[in-house]
Structure formats: C-alpha cells, structure tokens
Amino acid sequence: MQQPNSTAVRTALWRALHVQLDAPPHILEDTTGLQLIAPGEDWQQRPDMDPVFSRRVRAAMAARARFIEDLILHEAEKGITQYVILGAGLDTFAQRNPAVASRLQIYEIDGPDTLEWKRQRLIETGHPIPSSLHFVGVDFEKGQSWWDTLLHAGFNPNIPAVIACTGVTLYLSREAISQMLQQVATMAPGTKAAITFLLPQELLEEEDLALQKASTQGAKASGNPFVSFFTPEQVLELARENGLQNVSIVSPAELKARYFSGRTDGLAPASGEMFLTAAIGEY
Numbered sequence: 001m002q003q004p005n006s007t008a009v010r011t012a013l014w015r016a017l018h019v020q021l022d023a024p025p026h027i028l029e030d031t032t033g034l035q036l037i038a039p040g041e042d043w044q045q046r047p048d049m050d051p052v053f054s055r056r057v058r059a060a061m062a063a064r065a066r067f068i069e070d071l072i073l074h075e076a077e078k079g080i081t082q083y084v085i086l087g088a089g090l091d092t093f094a095q096r097n098p099a100v101a102s103r104l105q106i107y108e109i110d111g112p113d114t115l116e117w118k119r120q121r122l123i124e125t126g127h128p129i130p131s132s133l134h135f136v137g138v139d140f141e142k143g144q145s146w147w148d149t150l151l152h153a154g155f156n157p158n159i160p161a162v163i164a165c166t167g168v169t170l171y172l173s174r175e176a177i178s179q180m181l182q183q184v185a186t187m188a189p190g191t192k193a194a195i196t197f198l199l200p201q202e203l204l205e206e207e208d209l210a211l212q213k214a215s216t217q218g219a220k221a222s223g224n225p226f227v228s229f230f231t232p233e234q235v236l237e238l239a240r241e242n243g244l245q246n247v248s249i250v251s252p253a254e255l256k257a258r259y260f261s262g263r264t265d266g267l268a269p270a271s272g273e274m275f276l277t278a279a280i281g282e283y
Contacts, residue, residue, distance in 0.1 A: 002113035006222060008089030009037055010048055011167060014058040015065060017044065021051055023265050027062035028069065032092035036121040048218070057211060060269035063255045064196065067275060068164045069093060071194055075162050076100055080190070082161035085109060086146065086180075087168035090118060094133050105132050107155055109146050112137030147183050160190030160280070170198040170226045171219075177228060178242050185243030189281025193244070196273050199252075200229040205271040212272055235276050246282040250275035 003009075012033025019026050048054060072083050072093070081104055085091050088108035094101040108115065115135040122129055136153045138146045151157065163184060169177050184193050204212060219226050230238070232249040239247045252271045260268050 002117050004037075004090060004114040004117045005111060007167065007224065008110070008114055011061055012037060012090040012092075013039070013043065013046075013049060014054060014061040017049055017051075017054065018058045018062040020044075022055075022059070022267055023263075027059065027259050028066045030062075030065065030092055030096065032095050032127075033090040035125055036090060036092075036118065038121075053211070053214075056208060056268060056270035057215075059260070059267050060252070060255075060273060063259050063269045064166050064273065065091075066259060067250070067255060068166065068194055069097075071164070071192060072104075072162050073097075073100060075192055076104060080160055080162055080192075081105060082155060082159065083107070084150065084155065084161055084163040086163060086165040089114065089167070094130070095122070095127050098130075102130065102132060105134065105154070105156075107134045107136050107150055107153060109136040109138055109150060112139060157186075158188055160188045160192075163187065163191065163193045165193075165195040167196060169195060170228055171224055173227055174238070178238065181239055181242035181244055184278070185280065187280050191280035193276075193278040193280065195276045195278075197230045197235050197276060198226065198228065199272050199274060200231060203231065203271075208270045208272055211270060232274060235274070239276055239278060244278045244280075246279040248277050250277060 012030075015028060015030040016034035019029060019031050043049065044051070076083075083093075083104050084107045085093075086109050088110045091108060094106050115137045119129065119135055134153045136146070136149055138144050138149050140146070155161075165180070169180075172180070184191075184195075187193075201209065201212060216226050232251065235249060236247055251274050252269055255275075256268050
C-alpha cells in the first residue's frame with residue numbers, strides 16, 4: 001500500500017507529541033493520526049520529534065489545527081454545511097467530531113496516494129467512513145484541477161463553505177498561489193477561508209531561526225523545498241490582487257495570546273507561520 005506524504009505524517013505526529021509531552025490543558029487533543037500511522041515504538045526518537053527541538057513547532061501545529069477547528073465549529077453553528085480541506089493530509093476532524101461532521105459535507109483534497117492510504121487505515125482501525133466524508137484525490141503533478149475535481153465530487157458552488165488550506169503555500173510558486181486565491185474568491189458569498197503562509201526569516205523570533213533553518217534544509221533534502229515566504233503586507237496585497245476582500249492576518253502572536261495565555265510551562269508556538277483569513281462576498 002502506498003504511504004502518505006511525509007509532511008502529512010510529520011504534522012500528525014507533532015499533534016500527537018503535543019498531547020503526550022506537553023502539560024494540559026492541551027491546545028488540541030489529537031492522537032487519531034498517530035493511531036493511523038502506527039509508527040514503531042521508537043518514533044519519538046526521530047530527529048524531528050526531539051522533545052526540546054520540536055517544542056515550539058508542535059505547539060504551532062496544535063494551534064494551527066485548533067484555529068481551523070474553532071472556525072468550522074463556529075461556522076457550522078451558523079448554518080454552513082460544506083467544509084473543504086485543501087491539502088488535508090492526515091486531518092482527523094471528522095473522526096474526532098462525529099456529531100458536527102454528520103451535519104457537514106466534508107471534502108478532503110490531497111494526493112490520491114495519501115487519501116487512499118488514509119481510507120484503508122481508517123477501515124483497518126475501525127473508524128467508520130460516513131457518506132458525508134469525501135476523499136478528493138487530485139494529481140497536482142499532472143496538472144489536475146482541484147476545483148474541477150471538487151465539483152465532480154459533489155461540492156455545491158452555489159452555497160457557502162469553509163475552506164482551509166494549511167501548510168501548503170510554502171511549497172507553491174507565487175503564480176500557483178495566485179491561481180488558488182482567484183478560485184477561492186469565486187466561491188459563494190458567505191464562504192470563509194483560512195490559509196497559512198510562511199514568514200521570511202527576518203520576521204522570526206530569534207529562538208526559531210535554527211528551527212526554520214533545519215526545516216528548510218530537511219524540506220530541500222526530501223525533494224519538497226520551501227518556495228514562498230511572505231510578509232503580512234505582501235499576503236494582504238496578494239489576496240486583494242486576486243479578488244479577495246475583507247481579508248486579515250492572524251499572526252503567531254495572536255495565536256499565542258488566544259491559546260497559550262495563562263500557561264505556567266512557557267509553551268508557545270513557533271513564530272514562522274501566519275493565517276490569511278477572508279470572508280467572501282463581504283466588504
């Protein structure tokens with residue numbers, strides 16, 4: 001059986017590591033991805049799972065997922081019924097929130113191999129796959145359109161949705177990001193979007209410089225180099241150039257204030273990633 005994307009695996013393991021190593025209250029309780037991956041007993045010995053070196057990045061991955069989860073839960077309460085995860089990886093929202101997921105049509109978009117592996121592992125580990133969960137395999141390397149494939153999978157473009165895209169734009173060219181933003185801008189009024197972007201090195205906190213250097217080198221060595229870095233101002237300009245309105249930036253500092261204030265263990269997210277949020281059709 002094909003293996004999932006290594007980036008998806010690493011992100012899921014970091015979420016699990018947060019639960020296993022960091023003191024409660026946890027930002028996100030997610031060990032389902034770990035169950036699916038079922039790594040060897042020595043998985044915490046991986047260099048990228050080093051308890052000290054990974055502390056801020058695993059906090060950031062937990063905060064990233066929590067931010068998206070809060071968004072979809074809030075919008076579902078307001079009546080949105082479609083949720084699109086662009087670059088879903090080993091997302092486990094549907095498995096951890098079955099009551100909410102049952103009221104949504106969830107479209108997980110990723111490479112066919114990763115999604116087929118996930119489907120098989122969900123079956124093997126006893127997780128039901130509801131009819132409302134759609135695995136939308138897109139072969140990006142062959143130029144397949146994620147939007148056309150999404151429509152073919154049953155997505156209704158005439159009603160609003162939440163669309164989330166995390167950990168993807170750093171691997172894309174500016175042109176590819178622009179095309180994605182243009183497509184998002186055409187979605188039905190009422191749609192909410194949340195997309196992460198990587199900050200340039202000069203905007204990082206000093207303690208994260210070594211982490212980003214190691215991550216950049218590792219990505220290059222794996223054949224998936226980081227391509228795009230943006231300042232907050234550049235992201236807002238890019239979004240508006242491509243038709244998005246009512247846009248804002250959620251900075252690492254804001255995520256820290258939202259999810260980590262009052263902690264006594266000093267846990268805080270790495271400073272390298274920000275969110276672009278947009279409300280389609282709102283000015």
